[in-house]
Amino acid sequence: MIKEFEGRNEEEAIKNAIEFLGLTKSDIDVEIVEKEKGGFLFKGGKVKIRVHYDENDEEYNATGDPEKRIISFVSGLIDRMGLEVEVKVHGRRENRLELDLVSPDSGIIIGKQGKTLEAIQLLTNIVVGRVASDDYKVVIDSEGYKKRRERNIEQIARRVASQVRKSKGSRLLEPMNPFERRIVHTTLSSYKDIETISEGEGLYKQVRIMYRGDIDRY
């Protein structure tokens, strides 16, 4: 197989090729197709390379080792965000890979209410669909944020539940993603006098916690 790649210099072009193909430098033969020298003010150089590689290698990596490609996608992504990161495998289950992003900039990687982390996870899972089977899932956390958030949501759910129990009314929580809403629903599922429903549209819906009284619903 032959594929072309670009970069500002030869080194970057090769790096792009290796990352994209999920191969190592020794697996590929590189031929330089085009070389534009940079220099004038801000204009950078450009190098186009043609990479020759064994298709079997790619296939092996695509089906046999999606993990390597996923990790290289994630570290390539965060690297280009201008942040330092070490991508660690936190756990492996059947069809499921858990990654932990260790970084001095983990606050930025996580983002407000974990939104950046969610975005990274979403894109990664779409890219995963291209290198692994459809039911393969990647879960990405950074410095234990999701565990902390989980516990935090459980606490909020219980606190709000006891408030509506007193007021005999209902309260709407802040917008949450599906994973976070599930925590609220399951935490309060054993509270027979409390009901929880999701309201709104899109990915980030709000959970309403309602007092249902002592009515025996079953």
Added chain:
Amino acid sequence: MEKDLVEYIAKSLVDDPNGVNVNMIEGEKSTILELRVSEGDIGKVIGKHGRIAKAIRTILSAAATKTGKRVVLEILD
């Protein structure tokens, strides 16, 4: 830097990486990035209800935290 980031993400999502083109227009306080992809790949960078486009924008603003400059992504068709 942000241009590289958008290029990298777009190329990982589309079927035709060679069709990815990012044009950067730099202003004083904000940078506009215009993303073009091959005709058949538009849906791949936007996603259902714009989910993917939104994720790319979220990642872009995170990347811009350190520089403090606003980055706007426009997907052109």
